[in-house]
Amino acid sequence: MSELQHLEALAExxxxxxxxxxxxxxxxxxxxxxxxxxxxxxxxxxAHRCEVPAGLQARLxxxxxxxxxxxxxxxxxxxxxxxxxxxxxWRTAVAFVGGIAAGLVLWLLLRTGAPVxxxxxxRRAALLPAADVQWHWQAGSSPLRGxxxxxxxxxxxxxxxxxxxxxxxxLDARHRFQLWIVDGKxxxxxxxGGLFAVGDGGAETVVPVRAALPIGQAAAFVVTVEDERxxxxxxxxxxxxxxxP
Amino acid sequence: xxxxxxxxxxxxxxxxxxxxxxRHSSMVWGLARRFCRSAEDAEDATQEVFVEIWRSxxxxxxxxxxxxxxxxxxxxxxxxDRARRQGRRPSSELLDDAGTLxxxxxxxxxxxxxxxxxxxxxxxxxxxxxxxxxxxxxxxxRTHQEISAAIGIPLGTVKSHARRGLxxxxxxxxxxxxxxxxxx
Numbered sequence: 001m002s003e004l005q006h007l008e009a010l011a012e013x014x015x016x017x018x019x020x021x022x023x024x025x026x027x028x029x030x031x032x033x034x035x036x037x038x039x040x041x042x043x044x045x046x047a048h049r050c051e052v053p054a055g056l057q058a059r060l061x062x063x064x065x066x067x068x069x070x071x072x073x074x075x076x077x078x079x080x081x082x083x084x085x086x087x088x089x090w091r092t093a094v095a096f097v098g099g100i101a102a103g104l105v106l107w108l109l110l111r112t113g114a115p116v117x118x119x120x121x122x123r124r125a126a127l128l129p130a131a132d133v134q135w136h137w138q139a140g141s142s143p144l145r146g147x148x149x150x151x152x153x154x155x156x157x158x159x160x161x162x163x164x165x166x167x168x169x170x171l172d173a174r175h176r177f178q179l180w181i182v183d184g185k186x187x188x189x190x191x192x193g194g195l196f197a198v199g200d201g202g203a204e205t206v207v208p209v210r211a212a213l214p215i216g217q218a219a220a221f222v223v224t225v226e227d228e229r230x231x232x233x234x235x236x237x238x239x240x241x242x243x244x245p
Numbered sequence: 246x247x248x249x250x251x252x253x254x255x256x257x258x259x260x261x262x263x264x265x266x267x268r269h270s271s272m273v274w275g276l277a278r279r280f281c282r283s284a285e286d287a288e289d290a291t292q293e294v295f296v297e298i299w300r301s302x303x304x305x306x307x308x309x310x311x312x313x314x315x316x317x318x319x320x321x322x323x324x325x326d327r328a329r330r331q332g333r334r335p336s337s338e339l340l341d342d343a344g345t346l347x348x349x350x351x352x353x354x355x356x357x358x359x360x361x362x363x364x365x366x367x368x369x370x371x372x373x374x375x376x377x378x379x380x381x382x383x384x385x386x387r388t389h390q391e392i393s394a395a396i397g398i399p400l401g402t403v404k405s406h407a408r409r410g411l412x413x414x415x416x417x418x419x420x421x422x423x424x425x426x427x428x429x
Binding site: 008017031036042045055056059069070 | 320418
């Protein structure tokens with residue numbers, strides 16, 4: 001086969017590479033690489049730019065956010081543990097187990113005559129000094145977002161957090177808001193943060209975070225609209241609010 | 246000169262991701278919508294493309310080509326893989342029905358990459374039949390048989406226009422072999 005015939009065969013294989021019976025051009029052939037780049041640039045020139053649907057925009061943004069959170073975590077130096085807590089030995093172990101047991105007994109005793117839990121707004125206020133996250137909501141792409149405002153507070157140490165909303169319109173009975181937490185230390189889909197509803201009248205609503213899994217490093221909080229029973233993995237088609245650094 | 250965003254994305258810069266999406270997502274979506282049979286399939290394909298872009302961002306080398314070339318090489322590979330795996334391509338009925346396809350958005354010329362503009366100019370220099378075949382194959386994912394039927398020319402002629410058109414474009418654009426980028 002002459003050089004020209006070789007090039008022609010490569011060019012044809014690249015233009016029609018999407019056909020089911022097309023032979024893949026050799027990846028190591030430099031001529032094939034140059035023709036692939038030409039095809040890519042031509043596809044860019046021929047592409048009709050089309051408006052990206054809001055749901056897809058939200059999915060792309062969430063996937064990008066998840067990637068950045070993971071990457072930032074990989075790039076960050078591992079925190080050094082203080083020497084004092086690396087001391088090991090049977091005394092430490094006994095003290096640790098004893099502490100846990102004492103705590104359990106105390107918890108059981110308190111639970112039998114447990115006082116009424118303080119209102120959620122008070123619990124939020126009490127958490128503020130310990131919170132390492134306080135981010136404001138940015139409106140999502142869904143028309144269901146209304147005029148959402150407010151913030152999220154989260155304490156990594158306590159694994160406790162609260163969402164505060166104003167201007168988030170209530171949903172019908174078949175739908176619920178669902179919180180998703182992007183965890184910088186976890187690969188894959190964001191963590192379910194719980195289902196909730198908001199009341200009428202535009203009053204401020206405070207909602208506790210109910211993370212389904214421990215959160216290593218909160219990188220973003222995303223609120224979507226889901227079916228009343230919630231979703232295991234959100235399709236992120238109705239993002240109403242996002243909070244991030 | 247457009248700022249390179251991929252090195253910043255590789256470092257986990259969320260603002261760069263946002264900027265990259267605003268700059269390029271409508272182009273990838275437009276291509277995916279024409280390669281895939283349904284909007285749902287095109288959405289999944291578009292998401293796959295960008296997830297691969299994030300993961301591959303650290304391999305971007307500006308001396309080997311522009312970000313658009315890098316992006317569209319990955320986009321084409323993903324769309325080709327899906328088309329071959331699923332045996333799903335847009336039917337001619339779908340392509341002819343403007344109501345099923347999203348409306349094109351205006352291209353901001355200030356953001357149009359120099360290299361894409363050069364490719365448009367190079368396409369304009371091709372013979373009309375070469376340009377038409379490349380548009381249907383590279384821009385819309387049509388098979389050579391579909392193209393033959395659509396524009397009424399023999400299969401052999403479709404292939405001939407395709408290969409000569411692509412080779413001519415490479416010549417016009419001066420796309421070098423890897424390792425010869427210094428001459429660009």
